[in-house]
Amino acid sequence: MRIAEPSVAAVPPVEKQDLLKVLACGAVDDGKSTLLGRLMADAGLVPEDQMEAVAAASGEGGFDYALLLDGLSAEREQGITIDVAYRYFATARRSFIVVDAPGHEQFTRNMATGASACDVAVLLVDGRKGLLPQTRRHAAIAALMGIRDIVLAVNKMDLVGHDEQVFRAIVDAFRSHADSLGLVVHPIPVSAALGENVVHPAAAMPWYAGPPLLSLLETLAPVRPSRGSLRFPVQRVCRPNLDFRGYQGTVAGGRVRRGDTVVALPGGQPSRITRIVTFDGDLEEAGVGEAVTLVLDREIEAGRGTVFACPENPPAAVDHLVARLVWLSDMPLATGRELLMRLGNDLVPCRITALRNRLDIVRLVEDPATMLETNDIGTASIATARPVVVERYDDNRSLGSFLLIDRLTNQTLAAGMVMEAVNAAANVYWQNFDTETADRPTARRQKPAILWLTGPSGAGKSTVANALERRLTAAGCHAYVLDGDNVRHGLNRDLGFSPPERAENVRRLAEVAHILADAGLIAIVAAIAPYARDRANARALARDVPFYEIFVDTPLDVCAARDPKGLYRRARQGLVENFTGVGSPYEPPEAPDLHLDGSSETPEQEADRILGLLVTKGHILAA
Amino acid sequence: MLEAEAIHILRETEAVFRRPVLLYSIGKDSSVLLHLARKAFYPGPIPFKVVHVDTTWKFREMIAFRDEQARALGLDLVVHTNEEGLAAGLSPVTHGAGLYTHAMKTVALRQVLDRLGADAAIGGARRDEEKSRAKERIFSVRAPGHRWDPKMQRPEPWGLANTQLVEGETMRVFPLSNWTEHDVWAYIRAEAIPVVPLYFARERPVVRRGDNLIMVNDDRLPLEPGEVPQMMRVRFRTLGCYPLTAAIRSDAETLDAVIAELHGTRRSERAGRLIDGERSESIEAKKMEGYF
Numbered sequence: 001m002r003i004a005e006p007s008v009a010a011v012p013p014v015e016k017q018d019l020l021k022v023l024a025c026g027a028v029d030d031g032k033s034t035l036l037g038r039l040m041a042d043a044g045l046v047p048e049d050q051m052e053a054v055a056a057a058s059g060e061g062g063f064d065y066a067l068l069l070d071g072l073s074a075e076r077e078q079g080i081t082i083d084v085a086y087r088y089f090a091t092a093r094r095s096f097i098v099v100d101a102p103g104h105e106q107f108t109r110n111m112a113t114g115a116s117a118c119d120v121a122v123l124l125v126d127g128r129k130g131l132l133p134q135t136r137r138h139a140a141i142a143a144l145m146g147i148r149d150i151v152l153a154v155n156k157m158d159l160v161g162h163d164e165q166v167f168r169a170i171v172d173a174f175r176s177h178a179d180s181l182g183l184v185v186h187p188i189p190v191s192a193a194l195g196e197n198v199v200h201p202a203a204a205m206p207w208y209a210g211p212p213l214l215s216l217l218e219t220l221a222p223v224r225p226s227r228g229s230l231r232f233p234v235q236r237v238c239r240p241n242l243d244f245r246g247y248q249g250t251v252a253g254g255r256v257r258r259g260d261t262v263v264a265l266p267g268g269q270p271s272r273i274t275r276i277v278t279f280d281g282d283l284e285e286a287g288v289g290e291a292v293t294l295v296l297d298r299e300i301e302a303g304r305g306t307v308f309a310c311p312e313n314p315p316a317a318v319d320h321l322v323a324r325l326v327w328l329s330d331m332p333l334a335t336g337r338e339l340l341m342r343l344g345n346d347l348v349p350c351r352i353t354a355l356r357n358r359l360d361i362v363r364l365v366e367d368p369a370t371m372l373e374t375n376d377i378g379t380a381s382i383a384t385a386r387p388v389v390v391e392r393y394d395d396n397r398s399l400g401s402f403l404l405i406d407r408l409t410n411q412t413l414a415a416g417m418v419m420e421a422v423n424a425a426a427n428v429y430w431q432n433f434d435t436e437t438a439d440r441p442t443a444r445r446q447k448p449a450i451l452w453l454t455g456p457s458g459a460g461k462s463t464v465a466n467a468l469e470r471r472l473t474a475a476g477c478h479a480y481v482l483d484g485d486n487v488r489h490g491l492n493r494d495l496g497f498s499p500p501e502r503a504e505n506v507r508r509l510a511e512v513a514h515i516l517a518d519a520g521l522i523a524i525v526a527a528i529a530p531y532a533r534d535r536a537n538a539r540a541l542a543r544d545v546p547f548y549e550i551f552v553d554t555p556l557d558v559c560a561a562r563d564p565k566g567l568y569r570r571a572r573q574g575l576v577e578n579f580t581g582v583g584s585p586y587e588p589p590e591a592p593d594l595h596l597d598g599s600s601e602t603p604e605q606e607a608d609r610i611l612g613l614l615v616t617k618g619h620i621l622a623a
Numbered sequence: 624m625l626e627a628e629a630i631h632i633l634r635e636t637e638a639v640f641r642r643p644v645l646l647y648s649i650g651k652d653s654s655v656l657l658h659l660a661r662k663a664f665y666p667g668p669i670p671f672k673v674v675h676v677d678t679t680w681k682f683r684e685m686i687a688f689r690d691e692q693a694r695a696l697g698l699d700l701v702v703h704t705n706e707e708g709l710a711a712g713l714s715p716v717t718h719g720a721g722l723y724t725h726a727m728k729t730v731a732l733r734q735v736l737d738r739l740g741a742d743a744a745i746g747g748a749r750r751d752e753e754k755s756r757a758k759e760r761i762f763s764v765r766a767p768g769h770r771w772d773p774k775m776q777r778p779e780p781w782g783l784a785n786t787q788l789v790e791g792e793t794m795r796v797f798p799l800s801n802w803t804e805h806d807v808w809a810y811i812r813a814e815a816i817p818v819v820p821l822y823f824a825r826e827r828p829v830v831r832r833g834d835n836l837i838m839v840n841d842d843r844l845p846l847e848p849g850e851v852p853q854m855m856r857v858r859f860r861t862l863g864c865y866p867l868t869a870a871i872r873s874d875a876e877t878l879d880a881v882i883a884e885l886h887g888t889r890r891s892e893r894a895g896r897l898i899d900g901e902r903s904e905s906i907e908a909k910k911m912e913g914y915f
Contacts, residue, residue, distance in 0.1 A: 085757040086750045088803045097801065109778065116780035235631070236638040240667035248663075250631045279662035291630040291663070304638055328778055342783055345638075401781040410787040415780040 018094045020222050023115050023142060025101045026124030027134035031155045035124060035192035035213075036087065036098060037065030042199035043214060045089045065192070084114040093218040101138075108375040109328040111138060112415060115145035116401070119222040122151040122213070127160045127189070130170050133362045136177055140361040143181035144324065144377065144417070146397065149220050150178065151186045153213060157205065158191040164207045180364055186220070188213055229310035230254035230262065231399060233344040233389075237303055238293055246277055246293035247302060249345070252398035254310060256294065257285040262308040264300050266317035266387045271296040305346035307389040307399070315399055315421075317387040322356070322420040323402070324393075326377050329413040331406065333372040333380070334500040336507035337537050339413065341384060343402035349385040350404070356380060371500045372414075379419065393417035408533050446477045447619045448517040450510075450542050451610060453526045454535060454589060455552035456581045457567055458559035460598050460606070461526040464552060467607040468524055477620055480516055482509055484527030497578035503534050510538035517545040522619065530586040546617065550610060551589045554598025556581050625806055626659065628782075629798035632761060633663040636743055636796045637670050639786045643743035643796070644701075644736070647673045649685045650862045651818050652747030652799055655807055657696065658816045659798065660745075673698045674735055674744075678727040680715055680864035682840050688819045703735035715866045716845060724867075733769045736793065743794040751803045760784075761800050767791030805885060812878045821859045822881065824873040828852040835869035 026032050040046050046068060058064040087098040101107075101114040115121065121142040125135055142150060152174055160166045171187040178185045188197055189208050196202030197212040210216070231253030238246040256262075260273045275295035276283040286292045294308065302308075309315055327333060333355060341350040358369035358378040372378045393400030404414040451468075453461040465481045472479040484505070488495065492508055495501040506529050516523040529535050539547045559581065560568040571579035578584040594613050596606045614620045636643045645660060647653045660669045675689060693700040705713075708726040715723040736744055750757045760776050762784035768791075777785045788794060799807070811818060828839045830850045837844070839852045844866055846852070857870035858881070875881045 086801070087757065088751045088801070090803075090805070113778040113780045117782065235634045238664065238667050244666060246666070248634050250627060277666065279665040289624045289627055291627040291634070293665070326780075340787065342785060345635075397781060401783065403780070403783050403785055405785050405787055410785065410789055410792075412777045412785045415778065415783075 018222070019097065020094055020120065020217060020220065021097045021099065021118045022217060023099050023101060023118035023121040023147065024124070025111055025114070025121055025138040025142065026153075027126070027129075027132045027138075028102075030124040030126040030129075030135075031192045032100070032124045033066035033068075034064075035122075035153065035155060035190065035198065036100060037068035038192045038195050038198050039214060040068065040087065040089055041065060042195050043089065043091060084110050091214070091218060096217065108137065108141065109326060112141050112145060112326045112377075113328075115142050115147060116415065118142075118145075118147055120149040120151065120217070120220050121147050122153055122217075125152065125154050125170055125174075127154050127156045127166055127170065131173050131177075135174075137361045139174075139177060139183060140181060140359075140364060141326075141377075143183050144326075144361075146223065146393070148182070148184055148223070149186065150183045151188060151213065151216060151220075154187065154189050155192055157189045157196065157202075158194050162189075162202075162204045164189075164205070167208075177364075186210075186216060188216065228253045228396060229313040230256050230260070230308065231315065231391075231396060232256060232262070232294065232308040233346075233398065234302060234304055234306045234308065235345050244295075245299070246275075246295050247306075247308070248291075248293045250291045251286055251288050252344070253288060253396050255285050255287045256292070256308075258283075261311055262296075263311045263314055264302045265307045265309055265314060265389045267301065267306075268314070269300045269302075270311060271298050271300050273297075305344070307344065309389075315389050315391045315396070317389050318421045319384045319387050320353075320422040321382050321384075321390055321418055322422060323380060323382060323416040323418050324359075324377065325372065325380050325404070325414040325416050327372040327374060327414050329406070329411050330374055331409075331411060331413065332374075332498075332500045333378075333414070334503035334507075335380075337503060337533070338407055338540055340405040340407055341382070341388070341402050341416075342405060343388055343390060344399050346388050348388050349407075350382050352380050352404075353383050354381045371498075381422075382416075390418050390421045392419065392421070408536065445620070446520075446522060447546075448520055448522060449546045449548060449614065449617070449619050450513045450517055450523045450525065451548050451550055451614075452513075452529070452535065452538060453524065453550050453552055454529045454592075455554060455598065456530075456556060456559050456586050457528060457579070458562045458564055459552040459554035460562075460603055461528075461552050463603045464596070464606045464610070465524045465526040467603045468610055471607055471611060472522060472620070475620065477522060478520065479522040479524055481524045481526060482513060482516070484509065484525070484529075487512075487527075497584065499531065502529075502531065503537070506531075506534040506538050507541065510541040513538075514542055514545060517542075522614070528580050528586070530580045530584065532587045532589065535589065546619070548593040548613065548617075549589055550594040550596060550613075551592035552596050552598050552606070553588070556586075558599050625802055626662075626810070628801065629656075629659045630663040632796065632798040633660055633745065635784070635786075636745055636794075636798075637664070640743040640794065642671075642739065642741050643745060644672045644674045644739055644741040645669070645745045646732075646747075647675045647689070647698075647700075648747065648862075649675065649681065649689045649819060650747070651807055651811060651822060652749065652802075654692075654816050654818050655802075655810055656745065656747045656799065657692070657698075658814060661696070669696075669698065671699070671745075672701050672739065674701045674703065674739070674741075676728060676731045676735060677702050677704045678723075678731070678864050679704060679709060680727075680843075680866065682819075682821055682838070682862065682865045684821050685819055685862060688817075692817070701735065701739065703731060703738070705731035705734060714843070715864055716843065720867055723864075736769065741793065742788060743796055745796045745798065747799050748797050749799050749802050749804070749807070759797060759800065761797055762786055763795045763797065764788070765793045765795060769793060771795075805882075808878070808882050808885060812882065819862060821862060823877065824856050824858040824875050824880075826854045827857050827870065829855050829857055829870055836872070838865055838870050840865040 024032050024036055054067045057067055085100040089096050099114040099118055101111040154167050154170050167189045189205055190197040199214045201212055233249055233252055234247045235249040238248050258273055258276055263270050273294055274297045276286055277293040335352045338349055338351050341348050356379040357366040358376055359366050391399040400418040402416045403412050406413050455461050462483055469479045469481050492505050495505050509525055509527055513523040513525050570576045571582040580586050664670055705727050713723050713726050760779055765771055829836045830852055856874055858873040859870055875884045
């Protein structure tokens, strides 16, 4: 077998040379950084000064190839790769971007991020340890993100006597897992430490007839850009003067040709492409990945977020979709909270309406689940505030992938892949009824509102609510108390006290309060609702109903001294988990609509002040 | 598709931020960035201010080149110098590279971004330049005070960026993230982009200090006893402040010769940057403070 000697390209023109994006993954300690360092060093791609720096930093164990790669000092201290790092090199045959993914299980999210951009994966296995759960997990994530070719590099062959049987056993064990994932496996026995089958063939393993790693990577095919029909998501409108209006963006599917008729989605207004403008002159046509400016034959309603598409086969514009989510954040998934979805060039409010399952990526089975945490992968239903133009991830990655962003912290919560676009509005109609809130008999005496009493356990919320309801009823008004504890006996009895369950508890209370207000009542909610974000969500769910946050501010020591239900005592004995004020935080409202002092005011005085607020705001005439 | 990717990123930046600026260092990467910005917004003009942080210690050729480019391209150029640093007479020669770089580059950059109310700053940094840059995001969020926290970086699956900012946060944007030094030179040749003549070999007055060749650009560089500037054929692979940027011996007078030399070299690009070498993590440490 003859192996072509790799060499630095003889000035390949930029753009023209074929590029392969390679994901390097595998469990920690399987030798990934060493393999990549060796690959680049043996291919003659590491500058001398870097080799010298690493030689100086290497300990007594000899030249440490891994030091060529690990970039951030936190990582060098811990001796592991935390973040995704990008390596660039070129041989005479092609250019490579190697996306170096971390091996630890707690960094699965970084691995998924790395995989999203890659054509092929190199999966490392330690020949002494064989397949680990993390090996299977990485193969599954690579497959989910759309990678088809996987190089199974069985490393440290020198430490298992270069034994063919060891290699075969690992490859056979991996094959059934790979088959169920639809992966094409390319197995190679290597020793990164000795440089065997990395760039040069290994004399010690004559039983392996295939190419070394670098030669193999020079021949694997990149993932084809989605061909399909035209998709052009508009990034921005270019209007330098009154005579020119161009739509700027990057072609995300198919080809655009001058003279083509396109439809603008959502909406579907048709128009014709009159020019494809670039700085270097007009084009007749442009394909996937090209950044161009389109000029149309007429004025239509289009802007950032609009997608121009081929009229015969347009993508769907829907307000409901089913997607696979990779949970990236430390903040767990909570259904019902309002989030932002970044999909294509669109940014739209959305909420996760239901979590369908969580994927066990080692066993490859979907288990029922109520929450997703960091690094989890699951399937969820999502509703958007207005229609978005989407496609299935398998059909078009640009219009089939998205981010979920928390509205308060701007954290990126999840990466999503569209499995199904559902036009919920087409299936579930909003039933309009003729009777409006303002027509109801209650409207003669009151304007509905939601009063949300928040404060720690024992602050006196229920007592104040009780006094308030009694006073309102006596005045001929219609009010109803939703007590957090009571609702947990029925509607919310499936919920515990973890942060996501508390969020769901608050969401349901807010929805019921909204229904009560819609029926014309003054809804009084007495619930701890310890997290500011959940209370903000409750306010958002009130929609057009006036919402008042009332802080029953009683110091914790007073609450604990009252301890009407004996809960503080039990929490301090460790008998109650996640108890607000003991094992779980209470975030006091920063700007409540009404601030009650629970340590100095009596419940009747507090009720008086709330009634005063209702009068001032025009909800009731007088109490 | 590097060009198309960079154009996409530039358009994205303009579309989602209120007041983006383009940081212009006058070097080859900045020249490429400017050219790409012209392409991205054509037939419109470059829609943001072009900011140069002038330490007052740049090579004279660089300043001349900057002003000529600003005229030729009609740039909305903003030049900023840390006036307190200047008044205090901070110099790389007498105050050491660390203090000087912090005051005249890092602090100066923070000052001008704050003054302009810029919520995004586009720069020409590339991931292949240095190890800690290899992990930089394309859209890199900075906490209030322009601080970079490597642990708070947002994932960018499928190249999708979360560009939402809260008050006080800003974004650094790197459209050339995926370019290599080779790509930059090949693109400069293919597009005939003008660059500072210092990148090409000529006879220049230099003194040798250790392994480094330092060009005598003006009379502010104190010569050590026995040092006599000598004429040597040199060029620069990277350009910064002149006492902190070493030249290399070279006969490469043309673009083709520079590219050919690049393929023969065994030294990395930033080997000529004297400030980087202080500690192996030093770019990372500087970035945390808001360095570019």
